[in-house]
Amino acid sequence: MAQRLYDTRSRSKRTLETLVDGEVGIYVCGITPYSPSHIGHARQAIAFDIIVRWLRKSGLKVNHITNFTDIDDKIISIANEENIDFLDVANRNIDDYFEVMDLLNVIPADAYPRVTETIPGIIDMIKNLIDKGHAYSSSDGVYFEIDTAPEKYGQLTGQTLEMVREGAGGRVSETGSGKKNHRDFALWKIAKPGEPYWPSPWGNGRPGWHIECSVMSLQHLGEKFDIHGGGSDLIFPHHEAEIFQSECCLKHDPVVQYWMHNGMINVDGEKMSKSLGNFWTIRDAISKIEPLELRYSLINAPYRQPVEFNDTILQDSSSHYHKLLSAYGEGLSKSGKSDWNDLDFLQTAELNFSNGMDDDFNTRVAIVEIQSVVKYLREKLDSGSDKEISSAVSWLSEFAGNVLGILPEDEEILANIERIEGERMRLQDQVIDLLSQRKIARQNKDWGRADLIRNQLNEIGVIVEDSPKGPVWKLK
RNA sequence: GCAUGGGUGGCAGAGUAGCUAUGCAGCGGACUGCAAAUCCGCGGACCUGGGUGCAAAUCCCGGCCUGUGCUCCA
Incomplete structure (x- = not known):
């Protein structure tokens, strides 16, 4: 049976046909490391981990890229609050990400590009977009001009530019930025005083939110690639923006062959979010349950559905x-x-x-x-x-x-069994002695004494189960 | 309002035309002094109103309810 997958753009399941026979390139939008990873990140990472594992098992050579957006407003703001460098904030959260993902048995991607290591490529792509007439420079940055490619609007969300224009009303004048149109989005943001920056032809600044993914996917997977994944909350505006940037720059339509989006995590029927206070970090969760239990619970629903998370x-x-x-x-x-x-x-x-x-x-x-x-x-x-x-x-x-x-791992399971066996050996004499006393009590129908002995055993960590073949004991 | 998903038994959650979903919980039983573990069995569902079909949870149309997006978000 051929591999079928749901493509957000066509809103249907399609048979996977890769650009290069036997190989598949997949780019998954990773995290913005401004805080420790939460179980939504875990769900996404696990979903795409399993997708990659399955594609590999199906015989495809998979090139899996996941990025870190390691510069953004929230990272800067936290760095300022703590009076440390923004990269320290990003790095500590990236370290946390790798640690918990390892616990969750997520196989690392083939590469983890970062925005801060991709600045020259980003500047090149912005130049290219300006040259092709799709972007303009203004007082506070460089913007992508959506009116230069209206036909690309709404490919993932189903909305047309006209719908949005109608809905927009008079808000354009409220943007207060150098945008020509409120729907235009930033490619380069000029740094305000105290903000980190990189030099560019348009002034010192940093990349806008969306451009990095267009550049990193290009650098790692080429001008056209097979699968682009991410959380469903990235469909708009992030992935829509990527389509504008990549397709206008590279002149391929489409650049991405299949768009895959994982569903969100719900807590009591509502999307998990910080503002609702129903927020679980991965470490919160694995302090209560084992990491692989968490993994198990997160794949209980297919990856596209919202998944419930509660006790x-x-x-x-x-x-x-x-x-x-x-x-x-x-x-x-x-x-x-x-x-x-x-x-x-x-x-x-x-x-x-x-x-x-x-x-x-x-x-x-x-x-x-x-x-x-x-x-x-x-x-x-x-x-x-x-x-x-x-x-x-x-x-x-x-x-x-x-x-x-x-x-x-088998070794871990066997080692654990061996450890338990060792513990059993250590307790064996004591347990056998108590069990024989209990046997006598039970034969005499002295249930009080029998239960007392069972409690004693329980205190040393032994659970007794009376099977038809006699008592079986095991460690807690 | 626009867009896009979804409404299945107590809970979670598959299934897109005809055949037991499954798991947890519940109930009954085996076993048992009780408990636990294990096994066996049972009940119980397809939002609503129309339509098409020999046959619909499954397709079509309407209604109602609901999640998500339209601002940062996995």
Whole structure:
């Protein structure tokens, strides 16, 4: 089955046909590092991480670029408040980003270009746009003139320039800037006193918000490239602006073949935002749950849908995540791994999984298959062969582990099991002694004493479960 | 107002024409002194009004509700 993906521009699912056979270039708008990363960043990074993993698994050579917009008004304002250099603000948040993304098992992009390292290219593109008559210089900066390319308006949002003009009313005069038209947007902003700046033909200043992505995608992926991704809140104005800049500069239409946008995170039905106070940083979240549980919960809905984030959701994903992990760990330590291709059940599961992922990366469908294989594995752990167990483990390792990225490394899982085993050995004599005392109490129907002993065991970290075959104990 | 998504069981959330979604929660059962774990089973949904079809949650039209964007935002 061919890969299909939803393209924002055409508002439909399209079959992926790459510009170069067997290769795909993907540029994903990254963060503006003015604060520690929040779970919206995590959702985006994880969504595109899985998209990239799947494209690679499908045999494509993927070149994945994600940028940092490491200079902007908020960064400057925070730097001023703290009386430090703006780059210190950006760098500490970028460091934070890399740390949490690593915890979330996000495979790094192939390159992370930054605005502050792209200034010459940005100046070149602005010059080019001025030369071609699409931009003009004014008292406070350089602006892109939208009226020079009205046909490019609204390609992603569906709005036409006329609609916006009508809605704009008399606001043009209220802009108070050197813009000719209020819809024009800044390519270069002249620095105010105290602001960081780079020299340019138009005066000392810094890039406008949108131009950097046009330049960095050009530098890393070329004049035309396959996929451009980002959060759905970037569709307007950021990605619309990129279309103006790139297409007017490069004279290709389209520059971007497919636009992909991930949905936002909702908390109690509303978009997560600082102003509403329903804001979670990634570190907030992973102080309460494990990073991979968070990852799991963020792919519970397909990437384009808004995803709910609340305690119930977390409990739900936490529950299944631990079922997955314990079945996998048990199977791995018991039987290892082996090829699954000769087992019909697992072949069917693979087919369903792949069909789901090929259909616009539907991780929800993929998770249903994971759940069904976990169920299968648990059944086989009870009454199956080594071959069936190792095959199921192998299957999960590939699809839950390598593709969805929701399993820790095998070494880590085995080390953890070993650690628990060690702990069991240490407690063994004590536990056996207490359990035999409890057995006697139970035989005498002295439930009070039996429960007392169970509580004692609980205090040393041991949970007793009375199975039909006798008591089973495990560590908390 | 304009644009663009969405309205599925207690919750989350697939599914775009005919076949049990799935998970969590709930209920019943096995097991059990109780608890826990595991397993088995059960119930319960397709916003509303029309239309097309042998057949619609699924397609078409209207209505209502709702998210998001139209300013910085993943």
